[in-house]
Amino acid sequence: MSSGGALPLPPWRTRVTEALSAISDAVWVLDHDDRFTWVNPAAARLLARPAADLVGHRVWDVLPDLAGSELVTAHRHARDTRRPQDVEVFASSLDRWLGGRVHGAPGGELVVVVRDVHARRTLDDERAAESSLTRAVLDALPARTAVLDADGTILTTNRAWDDAAGRAGQPFLGRVGEDYLALCRAAAAAGDRDARSAVDGLEAVFARRAPSFALDYARAVPGRRPAEPTWWYVQAFPVDDRPRVVVTHTDVTDRVTAEQQAAWQARHDHLTSLPNRAALHEAITDALAEDEGGRVTVLFMDVDGFKQVNDSLGHAAGDLLLRELASRLAHRTRPTDVVGRLGGDEFVVVARDCDAEGGVALARRFHGVFDEPFELAGVRLPLTVSIGIATSDSAHAGPDDLLRDADAAMYAAKAEGRNRDLVFTPALRGELEDRRQIAGRLRDAASGGEFSVHWQPVLHLGTGEVAGCEALLRWDHPQRGPVLPAAFVPVAEEHGLIVPITRWMLRVALAQGRAWADDGLRLTIGVNVSAVHLTSGSLVDDVLEALEESGLRAQDLLVELTEAGVARDPRQAAEQLAALRAHGVRVAIDDFGTGRSSLAVVASLPVDLLKVDRALIAGPLPDRAAPEAVLGAVVALGTTLGMRVLAEGVETAEQVELARRVGCTYAQGHRVSAPLDAAVLGALLVQGRRLTGRQVLPP
Known part of the structure; x- marks a missing residue:
């Protein structure tokens, strides 16, 4: 073998x-x-x-x-x-x-x-599988994809590329074996700027001068309007160490359209489609850049009584009114003017080549917009507008300056009786400067010890005892001396300072309330809250944090908001007030009877107490409406809605007796007591308790 x-x-x-x-x-x-x-x-x-x-x-x-x-x-x-x-x-x-x-x-x-x-064989199978996977991946890509050799020849393409190649309106595409670079160069030579950019970018990638290349380009599609092109995003990047390049064309029409729409929306008001604050700033900036001196005028308009439209007819009707007003204003402006909406019922017109006198003439024209009543929900509404006018000069360096001064002039016009127009003057600028100085000092007033709290007792008319007291903020300015809240609270609201001031007030007032409680005095502590704080969204958290820090019982706190403040946004007010009441905090509507809000708004609010404004008790009333009848009607309303009523500003024994007779639960005013220092009030209540055994002020 x-x-x-x-x-x-x-x-x-x-x-x-x-x-x-x-x-x-x-x-x-x-x-x-x-x-x-x-x-x-x-x-x-x-x-x-x-x-x-x-x-x-x-x-x-x-x-x-x-x-x-x-x-x-x-x-x-x-x-x-x-x-x-x-x-x-x-x-x-x-x-x-x-x-x-x-x-x-x-x-x-x-x-x-x-x-x-x-x-x-295993290697061959792996390569075949890899090739099959690569082909499957390429064909699965929605982007039109091709691999180019070092000389620009198309080596392979995916199905999306093949389906589009040769169609009309599909540039920068070719078939396998064709020279892609040559196709792009030919389009560039024909004047196609995008093709020129593509050639430059591809050559840079092939030569390794750039790691990649990308370009957005638009192409008109046969059958579509020229204003509706398709948008493409072309990318090129090396595929391996060899000088091969992958080119993709992705349809980004939806993305570009969305970006264009977002850019438009960012500069236009969603309700009226007018330019918004950002666009108005640009318009004023551009106009000032071309201004030769005193030839750019800004008109700031605020609709008189717009809030009442919302309150009586609802926000949907208010929106219709704003859209109609926007249309009317747009038709009354000159071709070179820009009319925009800042928000709410505030409209602005930027007038080029227009001095102060021309601005007044334009204001007269805009007043005419309101000559014809607006018809909403079958109701004809006669409305008016207050207009502030500011014209460019050396003191107006930018759009904020002009808008600020036109706004100030508008408020001054409204204060003079509404349905007026007023040109901004240096005197108004002085008032604004004064307000800015107040704002600047307000920022450090609390930390500087300039704030103090006085307390005005609230009398329970049935028992004669002091049931609570209202915390009243006082400011002792180092140069001006005592500054009334009416002078500094609006400034604090305008400059975003009212919320931190109210937080300080809550901490101080609730801490004092807890101290009195520890001394055996059971008082409801009333703290005023601004409508600005209500709209900030932090009111509930701020109140609860102050309660937790002080240890005061929630039911011993009465949060007071004015009727006018609540009426700014009744829905938001109702939500936050309900949240406070859910934690045990009581709620009062202050200055009731002066805010002009509808009874439906008041009835919808979760409120414990109506504080009737002193004007309904001591102010002049028509002969047909005696104080007792008016006050009695308010008490009846409160009783129906499950609210108690407090008579504010009682100055005489007769007014106290009137409040008791018509059924008010509480009274507050100088007849009961003037605002007192905490130590003084506490001492008086302790003395009254020692003398009578009750929580009363001594005779």
């Missing part, structure tokens, strides 16, 4: 088999029945069986999983044609890919040369 396993062979075959025994490929010889007659050592190793165990056995018994494979066909064709047959099969019993060549020999014998191709 030769070196491989075999049956006895003639000498010439012995020499052949000895040669085959030395090669690394597996070789075996099969008879006409596919039985092993000889096997070289490499084949024995491949089949993991000694050669002697293989000889005489059919190959299909050794490799049964190949019995139905392409190897069977190769055997048959090799015998029939005597031509070598190449085949690759996977032998699951060996867990290998085998590559073989089958040679036909006389007598039906076969010589089979087999090589282990598992590593190569």
